Amino acid sequence: xxxxxxxxxxxxxASLALSLSFxxxxxxAAPETLTVALTGDFPSLDxxxxxxxxxxNYRLNVFNALTAIQRDGSIDPRLALSWSTSPDLxxxxxxxxxxxxxxxxSDFTAADVKFTYERILADAxxxxxxxxxxVKTVEVINDTTxxxxxxxxxxxxxxxxxxxxxxxxxxxxxxGDQGYLTKPVGTGPYRLAEWVxxxxxxxxxxxxxxxxxxGIKKGIFRPVPAEASRANALLSGExxxxxxLSPALMTQFKSSSTVKVEVxxxxxxxxxxxxxxxxPFDSASLREAVxxxxxxxxxxxxxLRGVGRPTGxxxxxxxxxxxxxxxxxxxxPERARTLVKQSGYAGQVIKIQYPNNNFAxxxxxxxxxxxxxxxxxxxxxxxxxxxxxxxxxxxxxxxDTMDLFAFGASSYHAxxxxxxxxxxxxxxxKVDPExxxxxxxxxxxxxxxxxxQMIADAFRRSNEIRYYTPLYDLLQVYxxxxxxxxxxxxxxxxxxxxxx
Amino acid sequence: xxxxxxxxxLLSVLTILGVVTVxxxxxxxxxxxxxxxxxxxxxxxxxxxxRVALGxxxxxxxxxxxxxxxxxxxxxxxxxxxxxxxxxLVIARVPATLELALSxxxxxxxxxxxxxxxxxxxxxxxxxxxxxxxxLVRQAMPVFSFGILAILIxxxxxxxxxxxxxxxxxxxxxxxxxxGTYELALYLRLFNLSLSAEQRQDYVRTAYAKGQSRxxxxxxxxxPNALLPLxxxxxxxxxxxxxGAVVTETVFSWPGVGxxxxxxxxxxxxxxxxxxxxxxxxxxVLINLAVDILYGFxxxxxxxx
Numbered sequence: 001x002x003x004x005x006x007x008x009x010x011x012x013x014a015s016l017a018l019s020l021s022f023x024x025x026x027x028x029a030a031p032e033t034l035t036v037a038l039t040g041d042f043p044s045l046d047x048x049x050x051x052x053x054x055x056x057n058y059r060l061n062v063f064n065a066l067t068a069i070q071r072d073g074s075i076d077p078r079l080a081l082s083w084s085t086s087p088d089l090x091x092x093x094x095x096x097x098x099x100x101x102x103x104x105x106s107d108f109t110a111a112d113v114k115f116t117y118e119r120i121l122a123d124a125x126x127x128x129x130x131x132x133x134x135v136k137t138v139e140v141i142n143d144t145t146x147x148x149x150x151x152x153x154x155x156x157x158x159x160x161x162x163x164x165x166x167x168x169x170x171x172x173x174x175x176g177d178q179g180y181l182t183k184p185v186g187t188g189p190y191r192l193a194e195w196v197x198x199x200x201x202x203x204x205x206x207x208x209x210x211x212x213x214x215g216i217k218k219g220i221f222r223p224v225p226a227e228a229s230r231a232n233a234l235l236s237g238e239x240x241x242x243x244x245l246s247p248a249l250m251t252q253f254k255s256s257s258t259v260k261v262e263v264x265x266x267x268x269x270x271x272x273x274x275x276x277x278x279x280p281f282d283s284a285s286l287r288e289a290v291x292x293x294x295x296x297x298x299x300x301x302x303x304l305r306g307v308g309r310p311t312g313x314x315x316x317x318x319x320x321x322x323x324x325x326x327x328x329x330x331x332x333p334e335r336a337r338t339l340v341k342q343s344g345y346a347g348q349v350i351k352i353q354y355p356n357n358n359f360a361x362x363x364x365x366x367x368x369x370x371x372x373x374x375x376x377x378x379x380x381x382x383x384x385x386x387x388x389x390x391x392x393x394x395x396x397x398x399x400d401t402m403d404l405f406a407f408g409a410s411s412y413h414a415x416x417x418x419x420x421x422x423x424x425x426x427x428x429x430k431v432d433p434e435x436x437x438x439x440x441x442x443x444x445x446x447x448x449x450x451x452x453q454m455i456a457d458a459f460r461r462s463n464e465i466r467y468y469t470p471l472y473d474l475l476q477v478y479x480x481x482x483x484x485x486x487x488x489x490x491x492x493x494x495x496x497x498x499x500x
Numbered sequence: 501x502x503x504x505x506x507x508x509x510l511l512s513v514l515t516i517l518g519v520v521t522v523x524x525x526x527x528x529x530x531x532x533x534x535x536x537x538x539x540x541x542x543x544x545x546x547x548x549x550x551r552v553a554l555g556x557x558x559x560x561x562x563x564x565x566x567x568x569x570x571x572x573x574x575x576x577x578x579x580x581x582x583x584x585x586x587x588x589l590v591i592a593r594v595p596a597t598l599e600l601a602l603s604x605x606x607x608x609x610x611x612x613x614x615x616x617x618x619x620x621x622x623x624x625x626x627x628x629x630x631x632x633x634x635x636l637v638r639q640a641m642p643v644f645s646f647g648i649l650a651i652l653i654x655x656x657x658x659x660x661x662x663x664x665x666x667x668x669x670x671x672x673x674x675x676x677x678x679x680g681t682y683e684l685a686l687y688l689r690l691f692n693l694s695l696s697a698e699q700r701q702d703y704v705r706t707a708y709a710k711g712q713s714r715x716x717x718x719x720x721x722x723x724p725n726a727l728l729p730l731x732x733x734x735x736x737x738x739x740x741x742x743x744g745a746v747v748t749e750t751v752f753s754w755p756g757v758g759x760x761x762x763x764x765x766x767x768x769x770x771x772x773x774x775x776x777x778x779x780x781x782x783x784x785v786l787i788n789l790a791v792d793i794l795y796g797f798x799x800x801x802x803x804x805x
Contacts, residue, residue, distance in 0.1 A: 198753075
């Protein structure tokens with residue numbers, strides 16, 4: 001990192017002079033144009049072929065799904081106005097909004113829903129299929145009613161449909177695959193005006209949007225892979241918003257008069273996973289020892305400088321099912337040391353695998369954790385991996401003894417975490433039959449209060465058996481021009497229509 | 501001459517074939533793209549189904565010959581991420597890299613030429629030391645640091661130039677300057693060396709004896725000969741830069757080929773990596789061939805073939 005101190009004074013003075021000479025924005029009004037710097041470019045314009053979080057910046061603005069997930073985790077109707085389900089939770093009927101048009105002028109009807117889902121289910125190569133695989137059949141009842149039959153009972157299917165962005169059958173019949181890959185249309189508040197690969201994507205407000213024309217008339221995404229360049233682009237005024245910044249940049253930006261850097265809640269929890277199938281973590285007391293050995297508060301307060309909150313639950317506060325009564329495990333190095341001795345630890349080296357480029361300061365956190373474990377009497381080795389090397393191993397449960405990762409459900413519901421980390425067939429070292437049972441049961445529980453109780457039971461059990469131990473909530477750091485009023489969603493995805 | 505060109509063409513084809521084969525094998529060994537294409541919510545059956553659909557479950561030699569057969573017809577397959585044909589994707593990024601590499605090449609050569617000439621004409625050792633020192637300092641800085649520093653000064657502080665992307669000439673200045681000055685120390689030293697070598701030749705003594713002025717001797721007689729090594733080295737560097745000046749492209753968010761290939765490698769997007777490597781090695785091989793032929797024309801002492 002370049003030492004900016006010699007430049008701070010002239011930089012500050014220059015910024016001050018420049019900001020005074022520019023016409024000031026009306027405080028907190030939506031700007032006409034907003035430029036956002038993202039970490040990379042979009043993989044594909046066809047919403048049935050891409051499920052990446054980066055691509056969600058594009059999909060959420062240009063398309064609609066049947067529902068959408070709000071900031072607080074609740075469900076908002078979008079193209080579906082209301083829905084009902086059969087008593088056994090396998091049949092779901094959605095009543096669709098009237099008078100909605102796609103950006104090419106074609107009408108939105110139930111046939112488009114059937115078309116989109118069947119297109120996704122028929123394509124074995126699309127990652128989006130993982131989000132639609134609950135669906136067995138889609139039936140058009142009439143133009144504004146559609147019925148889904150699922151492969152299994154599922155209590156929160158209205159949440160699952162928010163992942164599938166609807167495409168126009170009429171338009172597709174005209175332009176085919178290539179058309180959707182190069183000139184897509186959706187029903188969303190913005191239409192794609194221009195895409196210059198690796199340079200910029202320009203979205204323009206859709207005046208005919210059923211929800212009313214949005215305040216920001218032009219939204220521009222620019223892929224800027226180097227983090228230092230994103231920060232500089234914000235300082236130079238070339239971009240207005242950078243949703244993902246390193247916490248290390250916060251002090252640097254404090255002296256800027258044009259730009260502010262803030263912290264907001266995220267949707268992931270950073271945790272340690274321990275493999276109970278083989279030594280040394282086949283011993284429950286050793287897993288317990290690790291839990292007490294780590295000082296979560298020091299890590300978040302001093303190492304991360306507040307960009308993280310110690311947690312006692314594998315769910316973040318934004319997720320449905322979060323229970324504030326779960327307290328983080330208190331730091332107790334004495335107890336940890338005693339437990340290590342009791343566990344019969346034979347002195348084998350414990351390797352901690354983790355992705356070093358997936359979340360901020362992973363290297364530093366792992367070294368801190370390793371240090372605490374060493375202080376408790378364990379031999380530790382850290383094994384940093386590129387995310388693209390780590391992720392396939394994680395996905396196939398092929399990791400070794402111990403790993404550190406950050407995970408959260410983009411559906412903002414405990415179901416997303418339980419089904420991926422705990423259930424039979426998921427990415428777990430070992431499946432606990434009790435948690436597996438509760439996961440399946442809560443999925444078919446219609447009463448939300450009862451469902452939350454079951455979820456709490458599942459996570460309480462998880463904390464007892466300690467195959468996973470939560471460390472801290474991952475918070476997001478973003479930079480934005482001081483004249484712009486912006487509050488990010490926990491998933492960090494930029495919704496242009498969200499500005500007033 | 502014709503025989504020389506034909507022989508070189510055959511060698512070039514073999515080179516490119518070798519490069520593509522090695523890349524193919526390396527990518528297959530490096531890891532499984534199927535897992536990277538899926539979200540965390542994917543299950544084991546999704547993974548298995550995707551592998552079969554991508555043809556990754558077939559034996560390696562079957563995959564290779566199938567790929568080779570299609571490649572010879574110009575079909576490098578579809579990008580695993582974008583679902584669009586890989587070769588056109590790569591080719592679409594070449595103009596941006598060409599623009600950057602050629603500009604950097606011109607900046608490098610021009611600066612070396614002007615500085616070298618000024619040093620020689622003025623004849624002051626002090627000037628030479630100062631200029632060489634600056635060039636050396638520049639070379640000691642990694643491209644990344646120099647690029648970020650340039651952005652800090654010219655974009656953030658002075659707000660004279662943009663730091664991102666590609667557009668008019670103002671977008672080209674910082675990246676071209678960053679990339680072009682990297683080898684400046686080498687070019688300057690080379691140019692000075694060749695000028696000094698020419699200085700010692702008989703024809704220089706003859707020219708002075710015939711009463712030619714210093715400026716004429718340097719500019720009209722020594723210069724063309726001294727330029728040859730510089731152009732050769734710079735030409736080879738141009739080939740390397742066309743391979744994708746990845747760091748410069750990343751720092752300045754320049755939409756070039758280098759960045760595309762590196763991103764594709766991270767994502768294990770095989771078709772794009774192989775198409776990219778193919779295009780880059782083709783360009784490099786062609787440039788080398790051109791430089792060799794040019795050298796043969798410029799220096800009649802060199803016999804080609």
